[in-house]
Amino acid sequence: ETGVTQTPRHLVMGMTNKKSLKCEQHLGHNAMYWYKQSAKKPLELMFVYSLEERVENNSVPSRFSPECPNSSHLFLHLHTLQPEDSALYLCASSQDRGGASEKLFFGSGTQLSVL
Amino acid sequence: RKEVEQDPGPFNVPEGATVAFNCTYSNSASQSFFWYRQDCRKEPKLLMSVYSSGNEDGRFTAQLNRASQYISLLIRDSKLSDSATYLCAVDNTDKLIFGTGTRLQVFP
Numbered sequence: 415e416t417g418v419t420q421t422p423r424h425l426v427m428g429m430t431n432k433k434s435l436k437c438e439q440h441l442g443h444n445a446m447y448w449y450k451q452s453a454k455k456p457l458e459l460m461f462v463y464s465l466e467e468r469v470e471n472n473s474v475p476s477r478f479s480p481e482c483p484n485s486s487h488l489f490l491h492l493h494t495l496q497p498e499d500s501a502l503y504l505c506a507s508s509q510d511r512g513g514a515s516e517k518l519f520f521g522s523g524t525q526l527s528v529l
Numbered sequence: 530r531k532e533v534e535q536d537p538g539p540f541n542v543p544e545g546a547t548v549a550f551n552c553t554y555s556n557s558a559s560q561s562f563f564w565y566r567q568d569c570r571k572e573p574k575l576l577m578s579v580y581s582s583g584n585e586d587g588r589f590t591a592q593l594n595r596a597s598q599y600i601s602l603l604i605r606d607s608k609l610s611d612s613a614t615y616l617c618a619v620d621n622t623d624k625l626i627f628g629t630g631t632r633l634q635v636f637p
Contacts, residue, residue, distance in 0.1 A: 519575070
């Protein structure tokens with residue numbers, strides 16, 4: 415098994431749809447993250463969970479809703495998205511938050527297209 | 530000034546060449562620095578951490594210059610397989626900030 419697995423790899427959805435992205439880490443890490451990567455832009459941190467508790471939300475619109483039921487699983491629930499939300503969504507995990515411990519291991523990402 | 534800044538490139542170099550990238554950061558209090566490699570349509574993968582004393586891993590050398598607030602990545606004896614985008618990441622008040630990446634293309 416790879417360290418961080420994400421599903422689905424590709425997703426096309428209409429603006430009225432509801433979908434969820436799933437992430438699972440098999441590394442025994444304590445922190446999990448959602449990042450957004452758009453063309454020609456740096457990775458944008460969306461949400462951080464540490465020991466299943468949300469510790470950071472970088473002013474992400476409410477149409478993105480994260481869920482962390484346990485330290486190994488992370489979801490990103492999507493509803494009424496906009497075309498500008500089309501991007502690569504990456505899940506990551508690290509041993510702990512902050513400093514040298516924040517070596518990130520990424521999943522393969524979900525390429526999202528909103529029509 | 531951007532928190533983390535990189536030259537987007539592309540850097541086009543022949544096989545066997547030595548190439549270096551820099552990454553500047555704005556927060557002088559930053560303590561942790563990393564280089565990631567990202568292949569086209571793939572996820573970023575940690576290449577190496579950057580320590581105050583420098584860090585070498587085979588053909589790759591990473592260095593930190595605190596006075597001028599930049600980190601560097603040196604690749605010696607470039608291989609075709611080194612072609613990728615190289616992202617730097619810098620901690621900023623307990624959050625990692627990524628640069629936009631530098632594209633490297635190694636040609637035969």
